[in-house]
Amino acid sequence: MRVLAALSGGVDSAVAAARAVDAGHDVVGVHMALSRNRDQFRTGSRGCCSIEDAGDARRAADVLGIPYYVWDLSERFEQTVVADFLAEYEAGRTPNPCVRCNEHIKFEALLDKGVALGFDAVCTGHYARVEIAEDGTRSLLRARDVAKDQSYVLAVMGPDRLARSMFPLGDVPSKEQVRAEAADRGLAVSAKPDSYDICFVADGDTQGFLRDRLGSRPGPVVDAEGAVVGEHDGAYAYTVGQRKGLALGRPAPDGRPRYVLEVQTSSNTVVVGAAELLTVRELDGDRAVWFDPAPEPSAWFGCSVQVRAHGTPVEARARRTAAPAPGSASEDGAHERVEVHLEDGLRGIAPGQSLVLFEGDRVVGQATVTASRR
Template sequence: MTDAPRRLRVLAAMSGGVDSAVAAARAAEAGHDVTGVHLALSENPKSFRTGARGCCTIEDSHDARRAADVIGIPFYVWDLAERFREDVVDDFVAEYEAGRTPNPCLRCNEKIKFAALLDKALALGFDAVCTGHYATVVTREDGTRELHRASDMAKDQSYVLGVLDERQLAHAMFPLGDTVTTKAEIREEAARRGLFVAKKPDSHDICFIADGDTQGFLAKRLGRAEGDIVDEAGTVLGRHEGAYGYTIGQRKGLRIGTPAPDGKPRYVLDISPVDNTVTVGPVEALDVTALTAIRPRWCGTAPTAGPRAYTAQLRAHGEETAVTAETTEDGIAVTFTEPVRGVAPGQAIVLYDGTRVVGSATIATTTRATAGV
């Protein structure tokens, strides 16, 4: 006789969107003792949603509460705004000020949803935290957990969960990750369940920058800091109002009056906060052949010493690329099989072994294919 699945006390993080609502409903339908919680992350919640942008508004908390009522589970709102500001928003601003390109969604998953929230949930006697992420947790025969890509690669979100360690995975539940369904089917399921959020638009971009104007957001906090835009030889081509407003690989919005000698577009190659300079050049100068990354977080046991073949993902919706990686005293060293573009310090690199997430780290330095860049 097969043992019945264990009934868990589950804390379902409900953002007010359709994915987290369906995830909570599925967890309850599976027989778990589910409690819904909405995280109040904004110190000014009325300002965070414009159409389909942002989240964390009063509207979102009301939508989450209505979904919990329909599912028939208890519901609470927890105020984590101060922790979110310190660990996510302030970190985001500091990283840009230092000339790096952070990913606030990874930081939120690491510091808020699976640290602050999980720690509080465990202290209150819950067994797991449930979210609407598309990823899969696999339990091995020895009881250890692995994080894998979602069954549907089109919706896979394992990249932004690559910061979770084995302890956190042991208490993570992703009810949407092991089913191959389209977003339209998730909405149809929500409608069948009577969830009001079935037709609610998805949130996009950075939740705490409701209008999508990252440069404007940073300017309000860091102020104007005019500096030079130069080419690879150091020739001044134009001026900027803050190096923090640029990202490596950026093409649009450079406002350079002098065209390149070959007439081709220029791209941001480097951002130097030390001398407040932005360097631009041809697209081929963006080719990266290797990188070093720091602060690795392993989704399970750390890899053994020596180089190993993996695939890597460099952005949330990016493609996989073949790499060789090995652990070092400071983090990991990665060599790409083929050059890649648009790689910036501050971004996360997530390593995969097949569908399994090996771990993630923060890019510190890059090696360019073009000498002297």
């Protein structure tokens, strides 16, 4: 197969590309330039997409003996991932930019362009498995290394793009083995730190980034009874479940910590309260995508639900429906939704988060949280 290997400049993508070469595929490496104002160097393990990363990707391609290109996807990245990030926070929701990057950049812009150029598949260094049934149906499964599993952020891709995706690291038992393999292959990135935080907020100051882009918008912080207990500089900078940085003017009557319960963008108000008020038992999700075999519409089924990239799955019942959820951010009414009943509840779920449904290790589907109820 002709395979387009996404080379980020890190160790995972380099080893994944090497394994694709070993498998006999005709591999071409490509680095996605996602920012037009990239710093020359990363700060330790913060961020990615720097000029340093592009150079590391080129050197890895040279060692592997494969062609290498840089594709400028910065405008697409700004218009989709960054714009969505700002719009979601401004609307009082909490987005996951890695999910949107996989949706709009790695498995839309990159894959679609690759297919148009005659490539059969895209290869990435994500930790997830693809299982192919006798009838050709492909399933997305958790990685063997549960600690590195990335099926949560990949679930948004859906079955069609999964059919053109390769994840050679899915069966690797540990990241240490990947680093050892990279060193054995002579790849200089073998000891390079993993990137973390939001790639376009390389200093890790998400609130500062939002304030620079959205401006100062002072407003009240109130308790669950509506009494003003503090002030904020912009409701958009807060998320459900947040405890730190509230700067409350007076303590709670019982002296216990308070958490963000709700962000009311219409009134520019942040509502805080006790920890027990964060636990919810019902979730609504929109923009749902389903993997084959998809569950029957309207039929309840047992599953586990994960609402954070490295969160613990919890037991639940769910069903798919065709109508958009109330207050949905969907662009049209054709998107499916999902309803979820949590067996034991979850704490601090914010609209905008990605919820992923599993049956064992298999991804059933994914949706964006629109509402939660206690």
